[in-house]
Amino acid sequence: MSKQLSAVLDTTLSLIGQFQTALTTLPTGAAEAAKDAEALPLLTASSSALKGHVTKLSLLAITSPFTHSAVGTVLRELNESVLPSLVTASLLVTPAQYTKAFHSEVLLLVKTSMTELSALVREVKLIGEKKDQEKEDTGKESGVTKSEKDAVTLATGRVWDACDATIDVANKGVVGFVMRRVEQWRDLVRDAVEEIEDxxxxxxxxxxxxxxxxxxxxxxxxxxxxxxxxxxxxxxxxxxxxxxxxxxxxxxxxxxxxxxxxxxxxxxxxxxxxxxxxxxxxxxxxxxxxxxxxxxxxxxxxxxxxxxxxxxxxxxxxxxxxxxxxxxxxxxxxxxxxxxxxxxxxxxxxxxxxxxxxxxxxxxxxx
Known part of the structure; x- marks a missing residue:
């Protein structure tokens, strides 16, 4: 694999690890900054952007020929814009302004998105390394195997699911999130009452x-x-x-x-x-x-x-x-x-x- 793309891939994986660590600690001043910020629209936009970039990345990974420059471009956009925006949005959803439960839910969903993205990037890295080795050994590149395609598709689907869940929570807002939870607890109580009746x-x-x-x-x-x-x-x-x-x-x-x-x-x-x-x-x-x-x-x-x-x-x-x-x-x-x-x-x-x-x-x- 070209040194340039390898460096970008490693940077992406490193950033994901750093961002996940950052999500475990509310930074000083976040509560004050959140008062004037539109955290939920930013969370929706950045999650949608992540889903779009992941789609591009997966298609580039499983489509021959493997284009280093195109893959590198998508990764740089993730590193420089999409991921920082996603993390910023999640940190602006503070417990004091959005409740502890909603704050925890958002952090969990964003962390899940990061984890699944990391798995996808690793699959892309493996494919890139294989393609480079093939060119070095035979002078030509073979197509993507079914197992490689399935691995990328599965990893991509998991990122999509995490992004969709984040977008859904952000669009419904705090009250919508609370209402859904209350409905779940209502159903549990109803089930218990029916069980006693029976x-x-x-x-x-x-x-x-x-x-x-x-x-x-x-x-x-x-x-x-x-x-x-x-x-x-x-x-x-x-x-x-x-x-x-x-x-x-x-x-x-x-x-x-x-x-x-x-x-x-x-x-x-x-x-x-x-x-x-x-x-x-x-x-x-x-x-x-x-x-x-x-x-x-x-x-x-x-x-x-x-x-x-x-x-x-x-x-x-x-x-x-x-x-x-x-x-x-x-x-x-x-x-x-x-x-x-x-x-x-x-x-x-x-x-x-x-x-x-x-x-x-x-x-x-x-x-």
Whole structure:
């Protein structure tokens, strides 16, 4: 391979490593710079540019003859413009202005893009080295093998996927990202509720131990009657706790669509207008994220007839759900709302919801 192209390839690989390191540390002044920067449009543009350059690079690598100058041109553009822009955009998506979760998601996607790009560049380097060796040995260049083409195509597709995911997140913005996550957690809670509804405590006893004492003829009948009574009492207790658990969980599940429809849909960038609303959005996510796991733990304890543990997790669920609803009871930027503004529908709904949750929580407080 020509020394010039080899140097450019090595520079690209070195830069990718340096940029990935840079992405692990928020530089001083990034938070201040982000206030006036259009980070998400830049992230979209640079990801699109990376996808376009990767397409060119892959085509040049698998099309004979292997043109060193053309490959070098694409790599230089990546090194000098595309990659620096992509890294700059991702670093401008600061936790303070875009939430920690969104910041982490963007960094993960950009790091993935870099990793997959590195794999592609290595494949291109291997092909270039092979072509040069062939010319040196035979004076001519053979075509690209199927395995080489497949390797380049696969690596290119992975970069495309990472770029598409980054573009999707950037276009949807912070609120869109949060809404998608909340929808996922909503579905998990719904699935858990449906599973509890489908669970039949009467099917838990398979009768395996019903005649355990009857084989030796010692008190089998009396023992059997006592066991039947115990089974009936346990089944009745399970049924009662299943009923109270479902009564409690249904309003919890209703909080998710209510928040999505009234506080996230059509919110635009309103929650990012002030640092207090960014923190509110952050806390909202943390509370709504914790609920599905607590519900699963409560359901698992219920299935094992461990009512005390189940109640403990239901109380955790109540705390998180209540905090989530209270966080967004007022509209975004409510400090700027005039006193004579129309009453907010969700604010009124949240008051009713809190009363309902207080009422259905009475049964779990007994445990």
């Amino acid at each position: 669970w039949d405590p009467e099917e838990e006893d398979d009768g395996f131990f019903d005649d355990v004492l009857s084989d030796d003829g010692k008190g089998g009948d009396d023992k059997g009657e006592d066991d039947d009574e115990d089974d009936e009492e346990e089944t009745a207790a399970l049924q009662e706790h299943k009923k109270s658990t479902l009564r409690f969980l249904k309003p919890i599940a209703q909080a998710y669509p209510a928040i999505i429809n009234n506080r996230l849909k059509n919110a635009g960038n309103e929650p990012l207008a002030s640092s207090s609303d960014v923190k509110k959005l952050e806390s909202l996510m943390l509370n709504l994220q914790a609920i599905p796991d607590d519900v699963d733990e409560a359901a698992g304890a219920l299935y094992e007839a461990n009512f005390e543990t189940s109640a403990q997790y239901l109380r955790k669920t109540r705390k998180c759900a209540t905090q989530a609803v209270e966080l967004v009871a007022s509209p975004w930027g409510s400090a700027d709302v005039k006193d004579d503004a129309p009453a907010d529908k969700f604010a009124a709904w949240s008051k009713t919801w809190l009363k309902v949750v207080d009422e259905v929580s009475k049964s779990i407080e007994k445990n």
